Amino acid sequence: MPDDLRAWLKKIEAVGELKVVEGADWDLELGCRTALDWNNWRNAPALLFDNIKGYPPGHRVLTNFVMAPSRVALTVGLPQGLSDRGRMDALRDRIDGWHSTMGDFPPVTVKTGPVMENVVSGKDVDVFKFPAPKWQEHDGGRYIGTGHAVITRDLDTGEVNLGCYRVQAYDERTVGIYSERGKHGWLDMQKYHERGLPCPVAISLGHHPLFFLIAALALKRSEKDKAHEYQFIGAIRGEPVEVIEEEVTGLPIPADSEIVMVGWSPPGKTRMEGPFGEFTGYYASGEVQRPVIEIERIYYRNKPILTGAPPSRPPHGWFYFVTLMKSVTLEHQLREIGVPDVRGLWLHESPGNLFVTVSIKQRYAGHARQAALAALDLAARAGIGGRYVIVTDEDVDVTNISDILWALTTRSDPERSIDIIRDYRSASLDPIIRKPAATFSGSCAIINACKPYEWMNEFPRAIAFSPEVVKRVKEKYGLK
Ligand SMILES: Cc1cc2nc3c(=O)[nH]c(=O)nc-3n(C[C@H](O)[C@H](O)[C@H](O)COP(=O)(O)O)c2cc1C
Secondary structure: OOOOHHHHHHHHHHOOOEEEEEOOOOEOHHHHHHHOOHHHOOOOOEEEEEOOOOOOOOOEEEEOOOOOHHHHHHHHOOOOOOOHHHHHHHHHHHHHHHHHHHHHOOOEEOOOOHHHHEEEEHHHOOHHHOOOOEOOOOOOOEEEEOOOEEEEEOOOOOOEEEEOOOEEEEEOOEEEEOOOOOOHHHHHHHHHHHOOOOEEEEEEEEOOHHHHHHHOOOOOOOOOOOOHHHHHHHHHHOOOOEEEEOOOOOOEEEOOOOEEEEEEEOOOOEEEEOOOOOOOOOOOOOOEEEEEEEEEEEEEOOOOEEEOOOOOOOOOOOHHHHHHHHHHHHHHHHHHOOOOOEEEEEEOOOOHHHEEEEEEOOOOOOHHHHHHHHHHHHHHHHOOOOOEEEEEEOOOOOOOHHHHHHHHHHHOOHHHHEEEEEEEEOOOOOOOOOOOOOOOEEEEEEEEEOOOHHHHHHOOOOOOOOHHHHHHHHHHHOOO
16 A cells, blocks of 8 residues: 555545635635635645646645644654644654664665556757646746655755755746855855756655655754665555656655656856745745756656645645644753753744743753753754743643743743843844844843742642642542
């Protein structure tokens, strides 16, 4: 039984989580219909757009696919019905295993696969054969790559990378890409360009949601695991990913992708990219000259499905998955670098990793500030992150914003609890940086919302029923 996007769609259809939407126009209607479900993000179904205006039946676009927690759980193999905290606990148990076993799951190269059903090359290439939407009203054009994975290779080490960096469609054979400075895709392209070489790029535009999810996560590279993202997907699934060694670029592409386009990014060739509605909720990075990719070949399945995940003002169609996966990943890293007694970490929904909450069991003076600075460093490694980091005690549920606000307003003393870090790393899509700007940096705040360490044992007792009383009363009244 294949474990591809179509098998995944059958599973969500069986539980009533897939809705087919007919007749939308790729020009704003598809994006707007997608956005109309965002206020009901915990429960709304995935949307499969078909009979899109100007396109043959079957040329489909799938959106909101990993929006609801139930579908995120299905995708990474968690039980249904858990709370946010429960999902975090369940993932925490699994993530160490995935990291330690990924070495056992190098991708397997196969000769062919469903993605080879149609192959078009050279002058027959037309990226507009697929209904790339203009998602938001002030986007600078049609964005074909939003729920995708950009595949590149390090020129020196041969490591393969999967990254989710937006892709604008310019004309039949040219697309533009925005990979922020320092990201793996950017680093890979830089190496080729610095040596005057065109960089080979493959872009998978429709696939099982895991390819999108893992491309959007910052996983550590290692020379041992040459295709670390493919391997991580293999570890999650418990079986290796099948890839085809693509003929034009030599890059490994997923054998069961819906659509893969491949080509070259020539050195020094750029074009205006953007603006684009971004995950901060603004069009903040504007219109900028960025590298282009000249597409040489497109592979696609019959009746192809483009996976679309436009960012926006949160909540939107993928913020929950990012919140959950990044929270678990950062919490794991926080422990790995040696911060003791971390009890939870949650990147709150508004937006992405700009609002980080951590809970610890305080062990010594300065422990809270140490955890805050380490969390800030980790959250900002992707460029923009950690604008506010709040550290609190272990009795606070970091996934619960009411609990956080309770701790913030009762355990912090603004005069001594807030530290401002100035001139810290940021990125061009940071809305608070006025453009044009020569550099992208700004300030962050870390807030100690733990009981004051020096007198924490005298701090007023927090109101709560003991677990024994709760259990007894629940049993008595038949409550869950
Ligand atoms: C839907 C979505 C869109 C994204 N778009 C971009 C983008 O346009 N540019 C970018 O640099 N990062 C973008 N990101 C974040 C990167 O995917 C993320 O930082 C990832 O870790 C990059 O892979 P890398 O760590 O291998 O560089 C996006 C993430 C998501 C979930």
